[in-house]
Amino acid sequence: ATDIMWWHAMSGQLGKQVDKLAAAFNASQSDFRIVPAYKGSYTETVTAAIFAFRSRSQPAIVQVNEIATATMMAARGAIYPVFELMRDQSEAFAPSAYLPAVAGYYADIDGNLLSFPFNASTPILYYNKDMFRSAGLDPDVAPKTWPEVGTAAKRLRSAGAPCGVTTSWPSWINVENYSAFHNLPLATRANGFGGLDAQLVFNNPQVVRHIARLAEWQGTKIFDYSGRGQAAEPRFQKGECGIFIGSSGTRADIKANSNFEIGYGMMPYDPDVQGAPQNSIIGGATLWVLRDRPAAEYAGVAKFFAYLSRPEVQAAWHQNTGYLPITRAAFDLTRAQGFYDRNPGASISIEEVTLKPPTDNSKGIRLGSFVLVRDAIDDELEQVFAGKRSAQAAMDNAVERGNRLLRQFERANPDR
Numbered sequence: 001a002t003d004i005m006w007w008h009a010m011s012g013q014l015g016k017q018v019d020k021l022a023a024a025f026n027a028s029q030s031d032f033r034i035v036p037a038y039k040g041s042y043t044e045t046v047t048a049a050i051f052a053f054r055s056r057s058q059p060a061i062v063q064v065n066e067i068a069t070a071t072m073m074a075a076r077g078a079i080y081p082v083f084e085l086m087r088d089q090s091e092a093f094a095p096s097a098y099l100p101a102v103a104g105y106y107a108d109i110d111g112n113l114l115s116f117p118f119n120a121s122t123p124i125l126y127y128n129k130d131m132f133r134s135a136g137l138d139p140d141v142a143p144k145t146w147p148e149v150g151t152a153a154k155r156l157r158s159a160g161a162p163c164g165v166t167t168s169w170p171s172w173i174n175v176e177n178y179s180a181f182h183n184l185p186l187a188t189r190a191n192g193f194g195g196l197d198a199q200l201v202f203n204n205p206q207v208v209r210h211i212a213r214l215a216e217w218q219g220t221k222i223f224d225y226s227g228r229g230q231a232a233e234p235r236f237q238k239g240e241c242g243i244f245i246g247s248s249g250t251r252a253d254i255k256a257n258s259n260f261e262i263g264y265g266m267m268p269y270d271p272d273v274q275g276a277p278q279n280s281i282i283g284g285a286t287l288w289v290l291r292d293r294p295a296a297e298y299a300g301v302a303k304f305f306a307y308l309s310r311p312e313v314q315a316a317w318h319q320n321t322g323y324l325p326i327t328r329a330a331f332d333l334t335r336a337q338g339f340y341d342r343n344p345g346a347s348i349s350i351e352e353v354t355l356k357p358p359t360d361n362s363k364g365i366r367l368g369s370f371v372l373v374r375d376a377i378d379d380e381l382e383q384v385f386a387g388k389r390s391a392q393a394a395m396d397n398a399v400e401r402g403n404r405l406l407r408q409f410e411r412a413n414p415d416r
Ligand SMILES: O=P(O)(O)OC[C@H](O)CO
Pocket: 042, 065, 066, 067, 119, 120, 121, 122, 169, 172, 247, 248, 249, 282, 283, 284, 285
């Protein structure tokens, strides 16, 4: 059999599910063997793949998170667009099979998908029902708005919780998704979908007020900052923080690693911001195919992607992880199987990304070097939470630093 390397960033329960997918595909035929390899965080994984490409030891498949999409699209010599691969291998691959929130995020201007949608998430609210009960809060009602989160988090603190509320992925949740959910632009030009000359504009009064509020809460740990990426997740699992806003894709790990009753809700919003709640945007990752591997491997990659597209495979991945059902068929199948009736909270992610038809502010983000832009935003947020900078000054800095990165990217890609 021909071995096909798949580099990914899925750890914990997610890593187990990735291994299961590969093993099931490998058992379904004998020509190809998918070999998954965990390469660390999303950033570590994509960086490893870029270095490997330079020394010609790249994998055929690499998992890349959503914010590196524009950067990958620009790396034309290194990537094999998935729609071309599937066409070359005569495998079906129609963007219309995917949920609009997913296809819209990853399609090029001609509607072609350059990468394979695999794990799409969106931030949701998790809460600890046992801690709610001890604090005298109604365990059957999830806080819906930021003021309600504040009230509940204060009660949790008074009842002895070390931390009221925390979030993972600070920029993704508190700046990028906060903006989309309140129909505020992160950047001009439809958050970059309209062209590389987009400018970041998220230093507006609503975002600044939200960050200032978190900083104020930080003083008494009503909100407690937990670090970048997924660093906050274990704090909720261990019962330190009663409310956690994090990726829907962490559902499996939360269920596996916590010993309390979990409540679910939508990401909170501020009711005095007109139009809120709009719809959330997706995160997570897609699978990119890299060039310059032997031809036989590409035949196998196409077969593997066709396998991953099967409704029953997609539906199982969605149900076993918390990532969105990426195709309409997987969503329908999951519903028909009664999964949402048996698992309250499991459909919140879908309801949230489809809450209203997306606007230019809530379709997604398509900005070059956004991995670095997000680093700059996270860095500025940390200054605010450490009490070293005002929310306004930090968001102004983040916009300025981010715009410098966008202009560099624009100059490096003059023909796009
Ligand atoms: O933890 P994930 O996989 O849902 O991804 C969250 C962020 O979108 C990653 O950029």
